Amino acid sequence: MRFFLIDNEVLLKSxxxxxxxxGWGLVRxxxxxxxxxxxxxxxxxxxxxxxxxxxxxxxxxxxTWCREILTYSPSKKITVxxxxxxxxxxxxxxxxxxxxxxxxxxxxxxxxxxxxxxQYISTMDKEEETISVGLHGLAIILQExxxxxxxxxxxxxxxxxxxxxxxxxxxxxxENKLLVDGETxxxxxxxxxxxxxxxxxxxxxxxPQSLPEQLLAELSKGLLKMEWDYRTAVDMEWTxxxxxxxxxxxxxxxxxxxxxxxxxxxCMTCWFFDQRFIEPITPITRTTxxxxxxxxxxxxxxxMRGKTATFEPYYFGGQVYIPHRAYFDxxxxxPKWWLSSDLKLLFPDNCGCPPKQMKLLGIHFWLDAFRSLxxxxxxxxxxxCRWEQWKKKLLKKLSLWNEAELSKLTKEDWLKQWxxxxxxxxxxxxxxxxxxxWSSYVYRLGGKYIVxxxxxxxxxxxxxANYILTSYLSTRDLKLLTLLRTEYSHRTESLDFISPRWxxxxxxxxxxxxxxxxxxEEKRDISPPQLQKRSNAGLLYRIVAKFIHLREEQRFEWExxxxxxxxxLKEAGKRLVEKGILAEINQVxxxxxxxxxxxxxxxxxxxxxxxxxxxxxxxx
Numbered sequence: 001m002r003f004f005l006i007d008n009e010v011l012l013k014s015x016x017x018x019x020x021x022x023g024w025g026l027v028r029x030x031x032x033x034x035x036x037x038x039x040x041x042x043x044x045x046x047x048x049x050x051x052x053x054x055x056x057x058x059x060x061x062x063x064t065w066c067r068e069i070l071t072y073s074p075s076k077k078i079t080v081x082x083x084x085x086x087x088x089x090x091x092x093x094x095x096x097x098x099x100x101x102x103x104x105x106x107x108x109x110x111x112x113x114x115x116x117x118x119q120y121i122s123t124m125d126k127e128e129e130t131i132s133v134g135l136h137g138l139a140i141i142l143q144e145x146x147x148x149x150x151x152x153x154x155x156x157x158x159x160x161x162x163x164x165x166x167x168x169x170x171x172x173x174x175e176n177k178l179l180v181d182g183e184t185x186x187x188x189x190x191x192x193x194x195x196x197x198x199x200x201x202x203x204x205x206x207x208p209q210s211l212p213e214q215l216l217a218e219l220s221k222g223l224l225k226m227e228w229d230y231r232t233a234v235d236m237e238w239t240x241x242x243x244x245x246x247x248x249x250x251x252x253x254x255x256x257x258x259x260x261x262x263x264x265x266x267c268m269t270c271w272f273f274d275q276r277f278i279e280p281i282t283p284i285t286r287t288t289x290x291x292x293x294x295x296x297x298x299x300x301x302x303x304m305r306g307k308t309a310t311f312e313p314y315y316f317g318g319q320v321y322i323p324h325r326a327y328f329d330x331x332x333x334x335p336k337w338w339l340s341s342d343l344k345l346l347f348p349d350n351c352g353c354p355p356k357q358m359k360l361l362g363i364h365f366w367l368d369a370f371r372s373l374x375x376x377x378x379x380x381x382x383x384x385c386r387w388e389q390w391k392k393k394l395l396k397k398l399s400l401w402n403e404a405e406l407s408k409l410t411k412e413d414w415l416k417q418w419x420x421x422x423x424x425x426x427x428x429x430x431x432x433x434x435x436x437x438w439s440s441y442v443y444r445l446g447g448k449y450i451v452x453x454x455x456x457x458x459x460x461x462x463x464x465a466n467y468i469l470t471s472y473l474s475t476r477d478l479k480l481l482t483l484l485r486t487e488y489s490h491r492t493e494s495l496d497f498i499s500p501r502w503x504x505x506x507x508x509x510x511x512x513x514x515x516x517x518x519x520x521e522e523k524r525d526i527s528p529p530q531l532q533k534r535s536n537a538g539l540l541y542r543i544v545a546k547f548i549h550l551r552e553e554q555r556f557e558w559e560x561x562x563x564x565x566x567x568x569l570k571e572a573g574k575r576l577v578e579k580g581i582l583a584e585i586n587q588v589x590x591x592x593x594x595x596x597x598x599x600x601x602x603x604x605x606x607x608x609x610x611x612x613x614x615x616x617x618x619x620x
Contacts, residue, residue: 003046018043020083020139025250032225034247039143048135052113063106069144077145078103080112085137088251146246148239151176155235156223157620162256164617167193172206194613196220226250227619267352268321278494280318280618285496287593296429324353340440383434406571411601421565435550442547450544460549461556490563497566498589572600590614
């Protein structure tokens with residue numbers, strides 16, 4: 001293992017666990033082609049062993065590198081700073097917790113390394129309270145110091161009172177230290193990240209009176225590149241040396257408070273949708289998949305109660321919100337004791353809606369329910385039969401699907417395929433609506449007592465799939481990898497078309513490491529649960545488990561359709577790039593359904609500025 005990483009080949013193949021959060025940010029900046037001052041990183045293992053004190057060859061290597069930097073660097077300085085694995089992750093930045101020092105000669109290097117290591121131990125002992133972490137997880141960055149004429153910190157959206165259409169920048173004359181330490185009055189700028197145009201300019205006592213031409217435009221380009229790389233809003237530390245911008249640091253913005261202007265004007269909830277779309281919903285999904293779900297889950301369900309949906313889905317924070325009153329209308333007259341635990345969450349005591357009393361017996365509710373059962377008896381009463389019929393239909397359709405032939409499809413054939421898969425999704429949602437009810441009813445009417453303590457004997461399809469995945473990540477068993485690719489490649493955590501499928505995570509070892517890093521950042525356990533192989537449980541148990549697991553089984557099958565549609569969309573994106581209508585394939589997620597059809601079938605132009613703005617808004 002290399003303990004001091006300096007050349008691009010080694011750095012670009014390194015992992016976050018080797019070089020820490022700040023180091024990982026520098027590598028990502030380099031990968032995006034942005035200007036980054038020369039740097040080297042003492043790896044976490046090198047820091048843990050304090051090799052600068054114990055290994056003469058290692059000490060000579062880092063001193064020689066520093067001497068070269070001090071010789072040719074105009075500033076004659078080197079920045080030495082921590083790069084802990086805990087730093088700059090998606091949920092916690094640890095900003096200002098650890099040391100950053102500047103040295104001007106090699107004699108200062110070793111004492112500075114010792115100082116940073118000791119301060120890290122002291123800080124982490126306080127953070128962890130009872131657990132001493134030692135030097136585990138700390139790397140140290142050595143980086144050429146750039147003496148900037150103007151320096152600052154740039155955010156792809158303002159953390160407080162945020163508006164996705166407005167980026168925010170604070171800047172000072174000279175270097176960043178005073179700004180970071182909070183000891184100055186900077187110039188503050190609000191700007192449009194998609195164009196670099198200034199929205200508001202507040203000159204500070206220590207900030208520039210005006211900005212060099214194209215400075216904000218170049219900063220905006222860097223922000224958009226990095227927020228897409230991180231798939232979230234970011235802040236970047238930078239400096240301008242009179243000729244070009246140097247990027248010194250990048251990290252996700254860990255908390256954003258939205259502007260009050262963006263909040264819905266009435267009481268709303270994202271219940272139901274937030275369980276299926278755990279990330280912001282892209283424009284292509286908003287305009288193709290969400291209307292189907294909304295119609296089947298909300299509009300038609302309200303019609304069964306004799307109600308009319310007079311509203312459209314509202315988007316806040318990238319998520320679908322439905323007026324709370326819609327659920328009052330849907331469940332009007334329903335006894336509160338009959339509601340499942342998750343449905344009860346819909347009616348908290350501190351809700352801002354006008355108070356409504358839930359009925360004790362709910363005669364009107366039961367009459368409507370009985371009427372709906374009679375009207376939709378084939379789907380509702382024989383839901384298992386309808387489900388098996390639909391699965392056979394899906395299996396037949398999948399047997400005719402050939403991904404290798406995608407590039408040979410004509411525009412008309414592509415559109416026909418898309419519409420057929422959409423129709424199959426609509427049929428699914430009609431069945432799924434009743435399956436959710438039966439799954440809930442069977443569980444609450446005694447099913448939970450029958451399956452209690454036996455989940456490991458007859459796990460649901462999703463539990464089993466997750467078991468296979470975590471087992472593979474723990475063991476690297478190639479048989480499990482083959483099983484994942486053949487049986488579970490379509491699985492996804494979120495139903496949005498942009499969301500990664502397991503086959504994308506498992507497309508190579510590098511992707512596996514990326515998946516593990518994401519799990520590590522989110523602090524999720526990747527050790528496999530203790531499950532037994534599916535056993536021949538008793539008939540009653542298997543029937544009850546079938547109903548209880550029905551909702552999960554149905555999502556598992558539906559994800560196969562969404563996976564095919566994602567591949568159709570990627571093929572469309574590829575062709576639109578070839579025609580010059582889109583700049584890159586990923587932009588296909590940020591056009592709407594109508595734009596897709598008009599561009600793909602009719603060859604109409606798409607306003608790429610609007611696409612870029614949607615992509616930025618999605619990241620924020």
